[in-house]
Amino acid sequence: MQFKKTFIYLNLILLTNILFINALHADDGAKGIVKERMDKFKTSKTLMQKINKGLQNQDFNAIEKSADQLLIWSKEMIKYFPEGSDGMPSEASINIWKDPDGFKTAINNFQNASLNLITKSQTKDMEQTVNAFRDLAGTCKGCHKKYRN
Numbered sequence: 001m002q003f004k005k006t007f008i009y010l011n012l013i014l015l016t017n018i019l020f021i022n023a024l025h026a027d028d029g030a031k032g033i034v035k036e037r038m039d040k041f042k043t044s045k046t047l048m049q050k051i052n053k054g055l056q057n058q059d060f061n062a063i064e065k066s067a068d069q070l071l072i073w074s075k076e077m078i079k080y081f082p083e084g085s086d087g088m089p090s091e092a093s094i095n096i097w098k099d100p101d102g103f104k105t106a107i108n109n110f111q112n113a114s115l116n117l118i119t120k121s122q123t124k125d126m127e128q129t130v131n132a133f134r135d136l137a138g139t140c141k142g143c144h145k146k147y148r149n
């Protein structure tokens with residue numbers, strides 16, 4: 001039974017992972033703050049992969065560490081989106097500045113989900129930690145859907 005459960009989780013994790021593989025690499029020629037935030041997002045992707053690996057190895061400390069990094073990023077993210085920093089080669093949508101409250105909400109969702117993953121990883125409960133990871137991944141995608149071109 002335990003094995004079956006674990007197997008289902010791993011499938012979910014793999015699915016999440018596949019969804020991230022297609023992240024675009026449109027940073028050719030990016031400079032300044034745009035380049036900096038692209039690098040931050042690339043790191044976010046690496047951190048999600050580390051968390052994924054941590055789940056497979058049941059390494060809750062590794063999960064917590066990566067979630068900590070994402071929490072720090074969530075707190076500073078808004079500073080990386082000054083007005084007028086859209087346009088090629090950035091994939092930032094104009095909606096970020098047209099709908100600043102919505103964008104802030106998306107950041108907030110990401111921040112809360114990072115915090116929740118930290119809390120859940122500390123309980124060392126696999127099921128809850130997997131769910132928190134999926135929720136967190138959902139906040140990445142949720143923001144991309146609305147605010148990334």
Ligand code: HEC
Nearest residue numbers: 023026038041044045090091092106107110140143147148
């Ligand atoms: C609140 C909104 C928001 C959240 C949350 C968010 N992203 Fe993004 N992400 C963006 C925007 C906007 C861009 C486009 C940035 C640009 O090109 O200037 C982006 C770009 C990216 C890129 C492409 C970077 C590149 O090289 O151009 C990756 C990869 C990425 N995000 C991964 C993630 C992951 C993984 C998460 C969750 C852990 C996440 N993002 C959470 C808004 C968000």
